[in-house]
Amino acid sequence: MGLKVHQLAYQLKISDSQLIFLIENLFINKKYESGTDLTENELKVIYEWTKKNNEFSKPPSPPPKKEKEDKSKGYMDFVVKNTEVILIDTSSLLQQSSINFLKNLKDALLKYNQKIILPLKAYEELQKHQKNINNPELSARSIDVLKFLVKLQKQNLLELFGDDKLDNFADNVFQMQITRLRVNKSVLLITNDINLGKDILQLNESKSVNGKKVFVQKVNRFGYFQRIRTEYEQKEKDDGSKSNRSPRHSMEKKFNLATKVVSYSNEVMSYSTNIVENTVVYDVRKRPVKLIKEIGKGGEGSVYSTSELGIVAKIYKKEKITKEKFDKLELMISNKIEYEGVCYPKTLLFNDKNEFVGYTMPQAEGKELRHFLFVPKKVFEMRNPEWKRKDLVELCLTILDKIVYLHSRNIILGDINPFNILVVSSKKVYFVDVDSFQVEGFPCPVGTDNFTAPEIQGKNYKDFLRTFGNEHFAVATLMFSILFLGKSPYSQTGGETNANNIRGMDFPYTFKEERADNTPKGQWRYIWSNLSYSTKKAFYETFQKGELHSEEKTRLTATDWQKVMRKYYQELNSGKLIEQDEIANEIYPNRFKVIGDAKDKLKECKICRQSFYKGTLNQGICRSCLNKGEEYYCARCDKELVFTNFEKHVRNLNNRFKYCRDCNSYMNSTFKRITCTSCYVEFSLTYKDKEFTIIKAMIIRSVVNVVVKITKMDIRLISRRLLHHHILYQKVRHHQPLKNQLGAS
Structure with a gap:
């Protein structure tokens, strides 16, 4: 069994850091920590080096202080040289190293004929701090800085700007001025206010205003520049450094990757x-x-x-x-x-x-993902009123963290589905039924069609071993289903079964194209429209046949999906997407994504209250709502009918149709043709006339029964005569079909 770094350092009687410095010089492509296990080959190389140098306790000395200082000066020169406007705020001038910093910066300003700009509000803040009797150290530092600033101003290396009437806070000045300046000049902001720095860096992501890049630097403890990173860059840096330092699970024992199912009993x-x-x-x-x-x-x-x-x-x-x-x-x-x-x-x-x-x-604890998230809109909003789309993305990241770890141990989950994941919150989930995981030659014996890759659809899960490529399809499907609240990526309008759609890889959502006819209608289209660009791209290239990541060996890994979701989260958390369209963070957006002035062209449908372009509305109603309406049944065949909003609000019909189209055609067809006894003109009696006659007869019978108490035979005789005279009078005298009189009656 090999030694750990700290154990070898103890044997060599040197510090851990000295030994790590030595090893990293010998093995350039690897990072080490005190607890890192050393392989036999590494130990051999280390002992050969120590033997060659005749001593154990003198590894190569670290770079001299002068070398580090020259490197820092070079970086400061580079930044000053490549910017046209340099702004500085109060926080960077009140560091312990601020005087050293101003001296170093002065050299760079003189060298490249530059000057720094200090807002008037920042200057006034320094003047207030010099009178701070509660903090003598801060007061003394402010006095020293102000004296040095006066010297810089005399040398024309400092300029004050600002309007005391307009600017309430120095931060407001920077936001406003940098937005204006970056249109045609590269700007450097020197600040130790990390939040302000990150806000300013977000201007580089703006799509609405084209401009030059903004740089943000802070003052480090040695009096030189140190770059401020955005949250996303910092996250990527942290992840990179973690992976380079050999994270704990990378040193843990992995299962072997088998190619054949074990012969089991x-x-x-x-x-x-x-x-x-x-x-x-x-x-x-x-x-x-x-x-x-x-x-x-x-x-x-x-x-x-x-x-x-x-x-x-x-x-x-x-x-x-x-x-x-x-x-x-x-x-x-x-x-x-x-x-x-x-x-x-x-x-x-x-x-x-x-x-x-x-x-x-x-x-474990929590609720199954299927019952936590994949529920009707009203149910989810009632249970989780505070959730936004950012929380869905965070949930994706929480789940991906566990999948990445398991994959690092050569474990394939196999049956990824919403019943095997319990959700407590967006930051806390549990994986259950793990005894079905695929390990070595033991396959995962179960699966779900919606999460099964096209190349293994229809196979018996017990008879083969899944690959990581198969698993990556299930991971992508899970990410899509979470962001779409349970909707499958291949669920579509007028499509076949999900299994067949997956086999054909017919993805109904488009990317950089016009809307497809088979895209699910309603909120699903709105969700897709409001996803971030990189997220839509990743889904499209995974699920659409022939695209970059659609094949088993080219699919995005769980680690790749982590990067996609982290970027999406950062874009939501920073407000970048919300600045483009305020509904970007809504779980159930009620319209397509709209950027800029196009929002002024939107109008709400007066029925569903969703936003649409004004030109697509008819009488203030969207196309979808025009086809909806009051449901009822045909009076003859009981077929379900709809008195649509189009008929009611556009055609302005007051009454709904009594019959369906087929029955109406039948009722207006000829029942009998008769000849007028006066003019001998032949005319038709329709089935509607027949129905009217029958109804009229029934009414007359009822009236006669109430008014006169006579025999049944007399009732029939009177009814027949009354009806006979009434029909002949109407038909012969006016030659009008009886159906035209129904409305009047």
Whole structure:
């Protein structure tokens, strides 16, 4: 077993930092820490170097102070040389190293014929600080700085600017002036206010105003420049430095990557005892574990709380335990995994007859992702009123963190789906059912069509090993489903089943193109429209056939998706996307993304209250709402009809149609043709006339029954005569179809 860095340093009687400096000079492409394990080859090289130099305690000395100082001066010269306007604020002038900084900066200003500009408000702040009796140190520092500024002003190296009536805060001055200046000049801001610096750097991301780059530097403790980074750059830097320093999980033991499914036995390993609440089972070391209470139940078995805090036990049903399951769990537990939120098996459990019954794992909490997020809009908003789209992206990052870790250990999750992830908050989730993970030659035996890559659709999950390329498709699908609140990337209007759409890789959302006919209507289009550019690009290139990342070997990894989501989060958190369109951070946007003056062309639909371009509205109603309306049924065939908003508000119809189109055609067709007895003109009686006659007869019968009490035979006779005379009078005298009189009657 190899030595760690701190152990070797102890043997050589030197400090850890000295040894690390030596090793990093010998092994340039690797970063080391005190706890880093040294390989046999590394130890050999180190001992050869120490032997060659005849001593253990003198590694190469670090660069001399003069060399570092020259490098810092060179960087300051470079920055001053490449900017046209240099602004400075109060915070950078009140550092302990400020006087040294001003001396160093003075040399650079003289060298490149530059000057610094100080806002009047910043100058007044310094004057207030010099009178600060509560902080003598700050007062003394302000006096020294003011004296030096006077010298710079006499040498024409400093200029004051600002309007005492207009500028309330120095920060306002910088925001306003830099926005104006960067249109045609490169600007440098010197500030130790990190938040101000990051806000100013965001001007470089502005798409609405083209301009030159803005630089932001702070004063370090040696009196030189140090660059301020945006949140996204800092995150990338931190991640890079972590990976270069060999993170903890990169040194942990990995599972082997198998290419064939192991030859396993489906032999059932039943057990003879009944296991219920308060039963005592035993781990591999014969330590007792008491099952307190059943807290969950599934197809394979039950989960119990145990006597150990934070640990639960999964007890399989007797008929569900196989030799293959036992061997797989034994392999998983042999390679210890402890990562927050991953409920990985800890130890096998046996009954008092030493029969395998289950395993222990960390206790999970939260609600299944399917029931937490993939719910109707009103339900989600009622449960999580404070959530914004930024929280969805943060949830993606939290989940990706665990997937990246598991992948680093050569574990393939296999059955990625919203039922196996429990959500507490956007920053806290749990992975459960991890005994189905694919490790080495043991495949994940289950899967979900919506998360299954096209190349393995329809296969029996038990018969093959998934690749990381297959897994990356599932990861991308999960990211899409979270941002679209449960919608599958291949769910589309007029499409086939999701499985067939995945096989064909027919992605219904477009990128840099006109809207597709099969794009799901409503909020799904609005969500896609309001995603960040880089996020849409990543999804499109993954899900659309023939695009850059659509093949198994070229798909974006979980680490790649981390970068995509971090950038999206930073763009939302910094306000960049919200500045473009205020609805960018809404979970359920109610319109397409609109930038700039185009917002003035929008108008709300008076029915759904969503925003649309004014030219697309008809009588103030959007196309979608025009086709909706009041539902009712045909009076003849009971077919469902809609009295649309178009008929009501555009055609201004007061009454809805009584019949459907087919029934209306039938009712207006000829029932019988008769000849007028006076003029001998032939005319038609329609089925609608027939219906009217029948109804009229029924009315007359009712009236006659009430008014006169006579025999049934007389009623029929009177009714026939009345109807006969009424119809002939109408038809013969006016020659008008009876249907034209229905409205009047």
